[in-house]
Amino acid sequence: MPSLGADMEAGTLVEWLKHPGDALKRGDIIAVVDTQKGAIEIEVFEDGMLDEIVVKPGEKVPVGATLARIRGSKVEPPAAAPPREVPEAAHRIRISPLARKLAEEKGVDLSRVTGTGGNGAITREDVERAAGARAPSAPPPTVAPADRAAAMRAAIAAAMARSKREIPHYYLSTTIDMSAALTWLRAENEKRSVTERLLPAALLIKAVALALRDVPELNGYWRDGAFRPGAGIHIGCAISLRGGGLVAPALHDADRLDLTTLMHQLQDVAARARAGSLRSSELADSTITVTNLGEQGIESTFGIIYPPQVALVGFGRITERPWVVAGKVEARPLVTVTLSGDHRATDGHRGGLFLSALERLLNAPEKL
Secondary structure, three states: OOOOOOOOOOOEEEEEEEOOOOOOOOOOEEEEEEEEEEEEEEEOOOOOEEEEEOOOOOEEEEEEOOOEEEEEOOOOOOOOOOOOOHHHHHOOOEEEEHHHHHHHOOOOOHHHHOOOOHHEEEEEHHHHHHHHHHHOOOOOOOOHHHHHHHHHHHHHHHHHHHHHHHEEEEEEEEEEOOOOHHHHHHHHHOOOOOOHOHHHHHHHHHHHHHHHHHHHHHHHHOOOEEEEEOOOEEEEEEOOOOOOOOOEEEOOHHHHHOOHHHHHHHHHHHHHHOOEEEEEEHHHOOOEEEEEEEEHHOOOOOOOOOOOOOOOEOOOOEEEEEEEEEEEOOOOOOOOEEEEEEOOOOOOHHHHHHHHHHHHHHHHHHHH
């Protein structure tokens, strides 16, 4: 059972989409798990073969429990005996009469069952295991939306309380003039169809991703008493759910996405988050979280770090305010940006460098 965030303790197996004997490729969806965040599709991260299913549909198990066993593609098969002429009947499946009768009753395809008996013979237990894996999936637990939202809020509150207890937070903020960014955005959107237009959020997220290249100490995890850098820049975007609560699915390798792709992926994860159809990889490996409350009219937000991450970036509303330009006061579109940092991994100096890099990038939007 994968951990889909610091606020997850257990999940309920809803449905197996693969069966023992099936070949698996990295990225395949193997099962569906019900959590406080909704139904999550579980992916596999290596090629191989599904060897054994351990948890049956309907069972609730804690994070870290074994769901299934996968035989890796690197496992060497036993050496084959020299070929020899044998009568066709010698290729019969080794199976006891009782196990064969049970297989017929349950409709199990014996050619897909791995025998664990002597000389590879298929036993009654092997048939029952295969039949259980192919049995109709138990329906997802019926949970009222209000109950799910309450459970999610309780889990998030517990994770945030632990974060405040264990992480020595520091907070920084700065105000950025968005004139150049919005001017470029308007001109760019005039060239695009309505469905292809960019929102300011795409610029903000891309700027965060590129700024993390300058200050990589903010991109990663605090584990086992030390900072572990992220394998990529995976931006977790906080998304509020209609029934209450929130999730923060990741935009993977956001620093390498062009703005069009990033915008499409942002819209996609937001829609699927609210429909309850996210993948496990989208919830398990964010290296930093971005929250944007500008749509709610909030001018600034100081977030709590989502462990084991070491930083969170907050954006407020872009609004016109007085700003001094070349000695004159002008009305400019400004945004307040905040950084919550983990003092074990970085300090205010490094955090300040990150915010400076963010401002520089937003003042040169054509380079995003």
